[in-house]
Amino acid sequence: MSGLLLIAHSPLASALKAVAEHTFPNCAPQLAVLDVTPEMSVETVEAQARALLAAAGHEDSLVLTDVFGATPCxxxxxLLDVQGHVRVIAGVNVPMLWRSLCYAAEPIDALVERASEGGSKGIVLGHAPEPINDKTS
Known part of the structure; x- marks a missing residue:
């Protein structure tokens, strides 16, 4: 089973964990979170993330972040390594998180694919209903 770590601007990481606990109470404990506050440096976030990954003890880990190019990401x-034991996906959303939790037992490559797919397919544009024709025959 791959480890799951969510690094996001505070309070998003904790809020997403609460959503995970609400929906998948048996899976959510495998999710570690790190809320990044404005005063935290990249070095501080990296050190805390490494500690969370080490404490989890998984060979492979998927790290989800909120925004590409920001401190969490x-x-x-x-954290990325040459061996591919740590993978990172930026742009976390609820469908991506839920898929990550549901498929954490799959090999890391499959997990990354499922998480990415869940994130992109979870974005759906809503459409207004078609107007009703009020003419009577």
Missing amino acids: NAAQR
Whole structure:
């Protein structure tokens, strides 16, 4: 089973964990979270993230972040390794998180694919209903 770590601007990481606990109470404990506050440096976030990954003890880990190019993602990218044991996906949303929880037992490559697919397919544009024709025959 792959470890799951969510690094996001405070309070998003904790809020998403609460959503995970509400929907998948048996899966949510495998999710570690790190809320990044404005005063935290990339180095601080990286150190805390490494500690969370080490404490989880998984061979492979998927790290989800909120925004590419921001401190949470920049710190997460420092966790990447040549062997591919740590993967990072930026742009976390609820469908991506739920898929990650549901498929965490799959090999890391499959988990990354499912998480990415869940994130992109979870974005759906709503359409207004068609107007009703009021003419009577």
